[in-house]
Amino acid sequence: MSEPDTDRPAAPDAATADRPVRTLADLARIAGVSTGTVSRALAGKSVVKGDTRKKIEALAQQHGFRLNQVASNLRRQRTGVIGIAIPLGHDRRQQVSDAFFMTLLGYLADALTEKGYDLMLRRVIPDRDEDWLDRFIGSGMVDGVLVIGQSDQFARIEEVAGRYRPMVVWGNHQEGQRHCVVGSDNRLGGKQAAERLIAQGARRLAFLGDPTATEFAARYTGAKSVADAHDVPMITLPTHLAPDRMAKEVASHMDQHAGAIDGIFAATDILAMVCLAELAGRQIAVPDDIRVVGFDDLPLAEQTAPPLTTVRQDIRAGAFGMVDLLLRRLAGEETESLVMQPELVVRQSA
Amino acid sequence: MSEPDTDRPAAPDAATADRPVRTLADLARIAGVSTGTVSRALAGKSVVKGDTRKKIEALAQQHGFRLNQVASNLRRQRTGVIGIAIPLGHDRRQQVSDAFFMTLLGYLADALTEKGYDLMLRRVIPDRDEDWLDRFIGSGMVDGVLVIGQSDQFARIEEVAGRYRPMVVWGNHQEGQRHCVVGSDNRLGGKQAAERLIAQGARRLAFLGDPTATEFAARYTGAKSVADAHDVPMITLPTHLAPDRMAKEVASHMDQHAGAIDGIFAATDILAMVCLAELAGRQIAVPDDIRVVGFDDLPLAEQTAPPLTTVRQDIRAGAFGMVDLLLRRLAGEETESLVMQPELVVRQSA
DNA sequence: ACAATTTATGCAATCGTTTGCAAAAGTCGA
DNA sequence: TCGACTTTTGCAAACGATTGCATAAATTGT
Numbered sequence: 001m002s003e004p005d006t007d008r009p010a011a012p013d014a015a016t017a018d019r020p021v022r023t024l025a026d027l028a029r030i031a032g033v034s035t036g037t038v039s040r041a042l043a044g045k046s047v048v049k050g051d052t053r054k055k056i057e058a059l060a061q062q063h064g065f066r067l068n069q070v071a072s073n074l075r076r077q078r079t080g081v082i083g084i085a086i087p088l089g090h091d092r093r094q095q096v097s098d099a100f101f102m103t104l105l106g107y108l109a110d111a112l113t114e115k116g117y118d119l120m121l122r123r124v125i126p127d128r129d130e131d132w133l134d135r136f137i138g139s140g141m142v143d144g145v146l147v148i149g150q151s152d153q154f155a156r157i158e159e160v161a162g163r164y165r166p167m168v169v170w171g172n173h174q175e176g177q178r179h180c181v182v183g184s185d186n187r188l189g190g191k192q193a194a195e196r197l198i199a200q201g202a203r204r205l206a207f208l209g210d211p212t213a214t215e216f217a218a219r220y221t222g223a224k225s226v227a228d229a230h231d232v233p234m235i236t237l238p239t240h241l242a243p244d245r246m247a248k249e250v251a252s253h254m255d256q257h258a259g260a261i262d263g264i265f266a267a268t269d270i271l272a273m274v275c276l277a278e279l280a281g282r283q284i285a286v287p288d289d290i291r292v293v294g295f296d297d298l299p300l301a302e303q304t305a306p307p308l309t310t311v312r313q314d315i316r317a318g319a320f321g322m323v324d325l326l327l328r329r330l331a332g333e334e335t336e337s338l339v340m341q342p343e344l345v346v347r348q349s350a
Numbered sequence: 351m352s353e354p355d356t357d358r359p360a361a362p363d364a365a366t367a368d369r370p371v372r373t374l375a376d377l378a379r380i381a382g383v384s385t386g387t388v389s390r391a392l393a394g395k396s397v398v399k400g401d402t403r404k405k406i407e408a409l410a411q412q413h414g415f416r417l418n419q420v421a422s423n424l425r426r427q428r429t430g431v432i433g434i435a436i437p438l439g440h441d442r443r444q445q446v447s448d449a450f451f452m453t454l455l456g457y458l459a460d461a462l463t464e465k466g467y468d469l470m471l472r473r474v475i476p477d478r479d480e481d482w483l484d485r486f487i488g489s490g491m492v493d494g495v496l497v498i499g500q501s502d503q504f505a506r507i508e509e510v511a512g513r514y515r516p517m518v519v520w521g522n523h524q525e526g527q528r529h530c531v532v533g534s535d536n537r538l539g540g541k542q543a544a545e546r547l548i549a550q551g552a553r554r555l556a557f558l559g560d561p562t563a564t565e566f567a568a569r570y571t572g573a574k575s576v577a578d579a580h581d582v583p584m585i586t587l588p589t590h591l592a593p594d595r596m597a598k599e600v601a602s603h604m605d606q607h608a609g610a611i612d613g614i615f616a617a618t619d620i621l622a623m624v625c626l627a628e629l630a631g632r633q634i635a636v637p638d639d640i641r642v643v644g645f646d647d648l649p650l651a652e653q654t655a656p657p658l659t660t661v662r663q664d665i666r667a668g669a670f671g672m673v674d675l676l677l678r679r680l681a682g683e684e685t686e687s688l689v690m691q692p693e694l695v696v697r698q699s700a
Numbered sequence: 701a702c703a704a705t706t707t708a709t710g711c712a713a714t715c716g717t718t719t720g721c722a723a724a725a726g727t728c729g730a
Numbered sequence: 731t732c733g734a735c736t737t738t739t740g741c742a743a744a745c746g747a748t749t750g751c752a753t754a755a756a757t758t759g760t
Contacts, residue, residue, distance in 0.1 A: 074717095143429075424747095
């Protein structure tokens with residue numbers, strides 16, 4: 001260290017070859033200034049003289065220097081990373097690969113990238129890990145958290161929301177809740193679905209999906225209220241979201257009930273698709289024998305046979321909304337929840 | 351600070367209420383030991399006396415203490431985070447939400463979580479940001495990198511692979527390449543698709559998809575070689591992957607060519623699905639008038655009408671393979687690429 | 701040419717953990 | 731009871747960047 005040019009075969013500017021320039025201190029030494037100056041120059045602060053800045057920038061470029069973000073994060077107490085938690089509670093086998101979550105995640109990635117944030121993804125299984133949310137928040141690795149889906153963790157999320165501000169959750173809004181949530185009015189969506197089914201002549205309804213998850217429960221309730229108002233019975237066909245189980249369970253439901261119902265409200269488009277395939281296999285005509293309405297309006301809803309009538313959630317708007325709210329909360333603002341109006345998209349399945 | 355019990359309304363153990371215990375030093379003070387000891391105790395190192403460890407653990411629990419991961423990362427020079435880069439090069443409008451990538455990402459999340467790693471997701475647009483890969487690697491925020499899709503960045507990835515070990519890429523394998531890649535034998539998959547189409551009687555083939563992306567090019571080449579061997583002509587119908595464009599482009603292709611072809615090899619299942627929907631709309635019978643083969647075998651391939659014959663990539667195995675290879679490279683091992691054999695799944699569309 | 705400013709830079713503390721080394725405390729046999 | 735060990739702990743130096751404060755340099759006015 002004390003004899004710079006002695007050990008190495010000593011090509012004049014050979015530093016480029018074997019990148020010893022990993023830290024601000026290295027760069028400072030080469031540039032003949034202090035680390036403070038280098039830091040300021042690279043940060044684009046105005047206090048550095050033009051010449052010096054240019055020289056430092058050139059050297060940084062030439063030696064391929066990059067700031068160590070971890071050190072920077074530690075010192076600045078901010079990371080530029082938003083945590084995304086996907087709790088897999090109500091259905092442990094549900095894959096992260098669930099189409100709706102993945103679509104939402106894609107848009108979140110777009111929105112956050114646009115604002116200069118990175119995403120840290122964490123898949124959590126709440127019943128194995130009581131402490132998941134606090135661990136994520138307390139790690140210091142994220143500036144804020146987006147939770148995708150309340151799963152069965154409503155209570156815990158509520159509790160944390162009382163003391164941690166920068167958190168926005170995708171899910172269902174309940175009267176008087178504390179945490180900031182973005183989502184569709186699932187109740188209303190459920191109503192729209194049931195109304196359509198009944199308007200199309202259905203008189204014996206079924207709800208296809210697991211009504212213990214908060215969001216699905218609201219969809220169910222909405223549909224049920226309409227069914228009740230029309231004196232139409234509605235049964236529940238509980239179904240897991242894990243792709244491997246789903247098909248079998250739907251098949252079994254159809255075995256038992258296909259003859260006794262003439263309208264199905266599926267809790268998600270994926271369920272509706274599986275259901276359509278199952279009905280087609282049994283030569284049951286859709287919508288003539290059984291009407292089917294889905295929920296989400298994923299891109300593939302347009303491509304089913306017959307094309308799926310479904311309740312549209314604007315996932316992109318939701319994702320951008322979540323990011324917007326989170327950034328405002330990070331800035332200290334108090335924000336309301338964002339409840340979006342779902343919209344019935346009529347195609348041919350009902 | 352010098353008079354612990356004076357200022358506050360002084361409930362004996364009131365520290366619990368207003369969490370002042372944020373750092374090891376805080377905890378050390380309360381426990382009456384040094385930070386070093388606390389650190390060791392919480393890390394589960396054997397050098398700490400049982401009693402002391404228990405006491406410290408109890409206090410940590412009681413005050414809801416959590417290690418600051420950022421500081422820990424800095425000191426240990428490892429973060430426990432794997433970076434996932436999704437380059438959107440050959441088709442800038444392609445959403446991160448592309449079904450195949452999302453499925454792969456889901457499995458990667460499963461595999462990495464299982465191994466105790468977090469995921470940091472970064473969506474990159476290479477032509478806007480020359481330096482994307484080096485920036486990601488050099489940030490110090492990730493221990494290794496998985497790249498999902500080579501896009502049109504083959505050269506850059508090759509270059510980086512020469513000096514950065516912990517990187518595994520999903521994509522196509524080319525003769526003599528340096529970077530460690532996991533993917534299917536796309537050429538073989540293409541052959542299988544074409545063979546099936548021809549065996550089912552197709553004599554005028556079309557390849558549906560954009561053959562400039564590396565992986566698709568290999569699928570095309572494989573199919574073409576079989577077509578040539580059978581003296582069967584094959585045209586190319588280039589199509590973007592952006593969901594909004596895709597449908598229109600496929601429709602326009604069908605307008606122009608539907609009458610002139612009797613077998614379609616779609617570069618992805620999604621394309622195949624859109625294609626099926628388009629053909630159904632035109633009353634063209636599948637597979638009688640036109641046979642269709644897809645690629646990927648996404649879960650929804652089973653649910654199309656008619657169910658899709660497709661070339662299966664075992665995405666789950668691929669994801670777990672990528673993670674396995676990456677961890678071995680992190681451990682210093684030298685690893686070969688993993689080229690998986692695709693498998694034709696015969697359903698009803700061809 | 702000199703004092704009064706305004707700019708640019710350097711110094712050193714700080715962010716919160718981890719860990720090598722040394723000192724303190726505990727254990728044991730004789 | 732004392733020396734020779736073995737466990738436990740404390741001390742303080744890293745990890746690499748940022749930033750308030752102080753000093754050095756450049757600029758300005760007179």
